[in-house]
Amino acid sequence: MPPLKELPTRPEPARRSKLNRRQALSLLATGMASSLAACSKPDEHILPYVKMPERIVPGEPLKFATTLGLAGIGRGVIVTAIDGRPIKVEGNPRHPGSLGATDVFAEAAVLSLYDPDRSRTILRDGAIASREALQGALVNQLADARNRQGDGLRLLTSRTTSPTVLRQIDALLQTFPAAAWHAYEPTDDDNARGGSQLAYGRPLDAVADLAKARVIVALDADPIGHGPDQIRHGRGFAMGRSEANSFSRLYCLESAFTLTGAKADERLALTPDAIERFAMSLAGQLGAARGASELPDRQRELLRKISADLSAHRGEAVVMVGPTMSAEVHALAHWINAQINAPVRLIEPIDRTPSGKQAATLEQLAGDLVAGRVRQLIIIGANPVYDAPADLQFAARVQRAPFRLHMGEYVDETAALATWHVPQHHPLEAWSDLRASDGTASIVQPLIRPLYGSYGVHELLAWLTGEQDASAYDLVRQTWQGTASGDFETWWQRALHDGLIADTSAAAIAPAAPPLPAMPSAEAQDAPAGDITLVLRPDPSLWDGSFANNAWLQECPKPLTKQVWGNALALHPEDAAKLGVASGDIVTIGAGDRRLEVPVLTEPGSAIGVGMLTLGAGRHKAGAIGDGVGANAYALRSAEHRWRIAGVSVKPTRRREPILTTQNVVRTPDDVRELYPLYQLGHTPAAAASDDTPSLMPRTVRSSDGHAWAMVIDTSVCIGCNACVVSCQSENNVPVVGPEQIAMGRDMHWMRIDVYDHGAATGLPLGFQPVPCMHCEHAPCEPVCPVAASVHDHEGLNGQVYNRCIGTRFCEANCPYKVRRFNFFGYADGEEYANLGADSYRGQKNPEVSVRARGVMEKCTYCVQRISAARRSAERDNRPLGPDEVRTACQNACPTRAISFGDLNQPAAAINHGKADPRHYALLGHLGTRPRTTYLADLRNPAPSPEERT
Structure with missing residues (x-):
């Protein structure tokens, strides 16, 4: 009898196969060969396990530095691999793009690696083809292009900062001088480049240092929101909020809520047109010839505060503008930043070829397709059929090119319309290089041999220039041969070890102060009411x-x-x-x-x-x-x-259509005030509150080995980015349940981030509060468990014995924090959502953490496996554990370092500084549960009124 399911699963859409029997058998053979190849002997010399290779111990983790890109920008990471399987991504503290932290996209990269839906083989018109057939077709097409000097050859890529890719594109354009290179990034801010063009006469990239800014003004910008620079900006924002005597102030004017607006000290919701008029008025306050003449009272008051703060903090203030603003407003921001000497570094664009060539636009490519000027179209790492602007009608126009080759990780919307498709390596399978937003270069090195029959972007570009047997490893090394000082091999090993190439950040440019840009009429009106x-x-x-x-x-x-x-x-x-x-x-x-x-x-x-x-x-x-x-x-x-x-x-x-949510934003005023205390700078409590709640339980639960693990979370710098949530999921094998189960309220995340609304509609703050298990010393979940599955372990942690749990859920009912999760189905044991039961996904599982079965309660464990590993390491070295030697997965992921973890019994541990902070409090502390996870109250720095200034 098949297992019963409470809810129907999402039906798979009917698909009509286009393969005949011969093609199906060929696909089966190719898939088997690809899967075996991933586990086969690599090309380099290796040793059998009867004679143990150096550094390789079965089951012991190894860490390698590499780089992951987002929108073409590199963020340095350190990837943990066990027995050759990458299982966890963490930040590289040496890299300026990650600073030792991650974001949700870096954390999730390891799951994408094992995705069974990734492209597995070369396709021609949807049918399996060989590499030899592809190269033969390329030879014919390139011969035609060579006869025409490249006229008709077009290359379309996503934005790339890879020095090797850009070098290869340069070589391709030299070989085919009449060819053209186009680049398209759907999240790119073209207005930002246009603004620098207006301000300085050439496109420049602006790199702001928020750590040096005492005043930050965001005009429909989201610098600490998700994106390539979130980690760097988030860390800078947190550093600026660390000292009371130099506590930064964040102003935000935005059209829709962002993470930056949620953390702002002063926020105002306006339409984009109104924000542009405000920017012109701000320029007028700072010395521009004119500005908007009339503003509503609330805007006029905020304008006085911002202009006073910018004038008082020259050299320590910055204005940032978002993509909804016009190029003229971006140019205006450059003018304002020049007036106040903002901590902004201007650099040459990092996505140009060594000869200075800049990619043409997607609109130009669409025009060429319509005009019939494209004979061969090569698309690498882009999906314009899905994400191009609708008015370009790219799906129809792309089919006008007789030869269309697409390289990507998936057979996506663009691949479906290509004559040839080439599977692309996952970043954790490839050799390459990338630059951070400040220009710092780093090497991308593979953690595993390709799982499927995929190829690298460097190999394909080499094929286009006639190098049939070039390897990505050699091509990347060739790029940096002339850069190394001294012995190249020594330099190369150092670059791989450190995860970045030293002294490669872009040189700052000091152009003349920009003129005030020509602006549209200051009296422009908002859109008609009702629109x-x-x-x-x-x-x-x-x-x-x-x-x-x-x-x-x-x-x-x-x-x-x-x-x-x-x-x-x-x-x-x-x-x-x-x-x-x-x-x-x-x-x-x-x-x-x-x-x-x-x-x-x-x-x-x-x-x-x-x-x-x-x-x-x-x-x-x-x-x-x-x-x-x-x-x-x-x-x-x-x-x-x-x-x-x-x-x-x-x-x-x-x-x-029901909106699927995992929880609600807390908006009830009484609950907000009680659960999420918020103070203004200078009005914090004199001393941390002490817990003197009467109890029959002992004051402190003492562990047998002297450790007292605890966590403190600083809500004033938590930006709600979810990096900790996905990091916990990756580290602890937390399952995905799917939309049907989410609709039943059965999400499985071990950590959630509660959101508290103090009155955002009226300009008051929004707050984020990460909530893992509280690890209560007087835990309400423990006495109600009939089989003692919920217990305090020998180190004082609130543990969960999975193989003892019988699923009564009494502990969940008794937990006031609602942080326990119950496996209603075998989410990791035969009842997975969609394709999550595929064998390939097993490669991501952390062997240090058990995979829980149906009918078991689970929760945060303070990454007890990391505590155990650190203890074993200390015992091997015959030394005590260091004060901050153990770091949890959520702690390592946090861009702002909002999470502290350590041993309360070690006075030097950072955790004790947090416990002594006047803002320290326990969530629902009046219940007497004595949680080991506690918080620092949110702290904001609103601008004083003009009367208060005087």
């Missing part, structure tokens, strides 16, 4: 859609709404009421002749008259996880208006 301005943003979980088939990220709650498995149109409650819709109602968004249906989610922090929708959903060729999830916001985009579309229509359809 909605649509603001588009990258998705905080799926980014641009390239992570759509990653189950961890699909089930990762969006920080501000807690939505999972989909996206929704965020509207202010007043706008929703005018339209007659509520959360969960499906509406039709119209922008010109483009239409999209999407559910509504009311968001009090949005500006009235603004709707916000995230990109990255609505895929139909993503894979078993990502297909059919959410609405494709790219369908509303145009080449001219990529981030802001004015005057869209929103019409109810009278249909509903």
